[in-house]
Structures are given as structure tokens and as C-alpha cells.
Amino acid sequence: MLSYALRRIAVAVPTLLVIITVSFALERLAPGGPFDQEQTLAPAVRANLDRVYGLDRPIPVQYGHYLAALARGDFGPSLSQRDFTVGELIGQGLPLSATLGLAAVLLAILTGIPAGIAAAVWRGRATDHAVSALAALGVALPTFVTGPALALLFGLYLHWLPVAGWERGAPRYLVLPVVTLALPVAAYLARLTRASLLEVLRTAYVRSARARGLGAARVLWRHALRPALLPAVSYLGPAVAFVVTGSLVIETVFGLPGTGRYLVQGAIDRDYPLVLGMVMVYAALTLTLNLAADLIYGWLDPRVRHE
Numbered sequence: 001m002l003s004y005a006l007r008r009i010a011v012a013v014p015t016l017l018v019i020i021t022v023s024f025a026l027e028r029l030a031p032g033g034p035f036d037q038e039q040t041l042a043p044a045v046r047a048n049l050d051r052v053y054g055l056d057r058p059i060p061v062q063y064g065h066y067l068a069a070l071a072r073g074d075f076g077p078s079l080s081q082r083d084f085t086v087g088e089l090i091g092q093g094l095p096l097s098a099t100l101g102l103a104a105v106l107l108a109i110l111t112g113i114p115a116g117i118a119a120a121v122w123r124g125r126a127t128d129h130a131v132s133a134l135a136a137l138g139v140a141l142p143t144f145v146t147g148p149a150l151a152l153l154f155g156l157y158l159h160w161l162p163v164a165g166w167e168r169g170a171p172r173y174l175v176l177p178v179v180t181l182a183l184p185v186a187a188y189l190a191r192l193t194r195a196s197l198l199e200v201l202r203t204a205y206v207r208s209a210r211a212r213g214l215g216a217a218r219v220l221w222r223h224a225l226r227p228a229l230l231p232a233v234s235y236l237g238p239a240v241a242f243v244v245t246g247s248l249v250i251e252t253v254f255g256l257p258g259t260g261r262y263l264v265q266g267a268i269d270r271d272y273p274l275v276l277g278m279v280m281v282y283a284a285l286t287l288t289l290n291l292a293a294d295l296i297y298g299w300l301d302p303r304v305r306h307e
Contacts, residue, residue: 116193138187
């Protein structure tokens with residue numbers, strides 16, 4: 001398992017390099033530039049800005065200088081927020097974005113998997129119908145619909161929770177964003193867990209365990225649940241990618257000062273270093289959490305031999 005994890009980490013480095021290269025090329029080849037919106041700038045002033053930030057050099061030279069700075073841990077200066085470096089902006093927004101994403105994944109796991117288990121155990125009953133209906137609704141509704149709807153209900157009508165903004169040390173500002181981001185993931189987990197557990201409960205070894213006189217609870221927790229969770233764990237990889245990309249929309253909808261806001265604004269302003277820095281952070285988080293999901297899969301299924 002350790003050697004597999006080390007190999008995956010070694011593969012992650014060239015993967016990040018490919019992501020950086022493609023992102024760098026797409027930014028530079030797209031029409032326009034970071035100073036095009038500043039119409040009042042004289043041509044000489046704009047040319048001087050291009051020279052200061054190295055934008056007047058050939059693209060391969062810019063790419064080489066960027067990689068050299070990145071190897072030193074320097075993400076470069078922000079072209080739109082010139083009082084800050086990209087590293088400082090990442091340091092400001094990443095803790096909030098990481099808290100939002102991890103809390104959403106944890107909430108989805110703690111609600112979706114138990115809901116799926118309950119629906120499978122009480123198949124055909126009211127619990128099963130309720131879980132199936134709510135899961136279908138959670139899958140069908142996008143986050144940019146559920147977010148404003150929850151804000152309208154719990155913020156404007158009931159006045160229970162704030163609808164936007166952020167106050168340090170006040171977790172109530174994260175309740176609606178976390179719930180909005182977790183709902184689709186929890187819905188998928190509930191559906192996968194229910195379908196997988198129903199299939200496992202019909203297998204021969206589960207019927208043999210029941211024939212030996214084992215109780216229903218022991219059969220469920222000792223024999224059926226572990227293999228039934230494999231599809232849910234496999235889905236955690238795509239779920240992480242969904243949470244990472246979905247947080248961009250959620251942070252914009254709820255006005256959270258996370259990295260998603262910087263990425264969106266940087267893309268609008270054509271802030272090359274800021275966009276590249278944020279893309280690399282999101283890619284690194286996605287690769288790391290996908291590795292964690294693969295390791296959990298191997299722990300749940302001893303038949304998997306990563307080596």
C-alpha cells in the first residue's frame with residue numbers, strides 16, 4: 001500500500017505539470033490581455049507594464065521563467081490586485097475554501113450513506129420511498145438553484161441564518177453553503193449505497209450467514225456493509241472534483257471570500273498568475289483526495305492489490 005501511494009504521488013507531479021502547461025498555453029493564446037480593460041492607459045505606459053511583468057517576451061520564455069519561479073515556491077504577483085502576491089491571496093482564501101469543501105464532503109458521507117443503508121434495510125417501506133424521492137430531487141436540482149432557494153427560506157423568510165458574507169469565527173455563515181454543496185453528493189451516495197447493499201444482501205454468502213442463525217444486524221454490519229460501500233467509495237473521487245468545481249459557484253452565490261472568488265475574478269480580469277495559482281491548488285487538492293479514496297477502497301476490499 002505504501003509503495004502504491006508513493007507511486008501515485010510520483011505520478012501526480014507530471015500530472016500537475018501537464019495541467020499547468022495546458023492552462024498556461026490557453027491563457028496566453030486567448031485573445032486579449034490583463035491590461036486591455038484599462039482604456040485610459042497610453043500605449044507607452046501599457047508597453048512599460050508588459051515589460052515589467054515580462055509579457056512582452058515570447059511565450060516559451062515566459063513559461064520557462066514561470067516554472068523557475070514556481071520551483072522556488074513563488075506564484076508570482078497578481079496583475080489585478082497589485083498590492084498582493086498570488087501566494088498571499090491563496091493563503092487568505094484557501095483555509096475557508098478547504099473548510100467549505102471538507103465540511104460538505106463530510107456532511108454528504110454522514111447523511112447519504114446512512115440514508116442509503118436505511119432505504120435498503122426497509123426496502124419498499126415509507127423510509128425507502130422518502131429517501132429515494134429526496135435523492136432524486138437532490139440529483140436533479142443544481143446547486144445554483146438550491147443555494148438561492150435555501151437562502152430565501154432560511155435567511156429571508158425564517159431569519160435563522162445569514163444569506164451571504166463571512167465573519168471570522170462565526171460558523172453559521174457556512175451552514176447554507178455547506179448544505180447546498182453537500183446535497184447532490186449525499187443524494188448520489190444514498191442511491192449508490194442503497195443499490196449496492198440490496199445487491200450484496202442477495203449474495204450467497206449473506207444467505208449462508210443467515211442460515212447459520214446470525215442476526216440481521218450482525219449480518220449487515222459484519223458481512224454485508226463493507227463490500228456494499230465499495231461503489232460509494234469509488235464515487236468519492238468524482239465527488240471531490242464536483243465539490244471543488246461546485247465551490248466556485250457556491251462561494252460566488254453566498255459571497256464567501258474563498259479561492260473560488262479569486263479564480264472567477266482572475267479569469268475575468270485575465271490575471272494570468274492568479275488563475276494559474278488557483279488552478280494548481282485545486283488540481284493538487286483533487287489529486288490528493290482521489291489518492292485517499294483509492295487507499296480507502298483498497299482497505300475495504302482486501303482483494304485489491306495495488307502492487
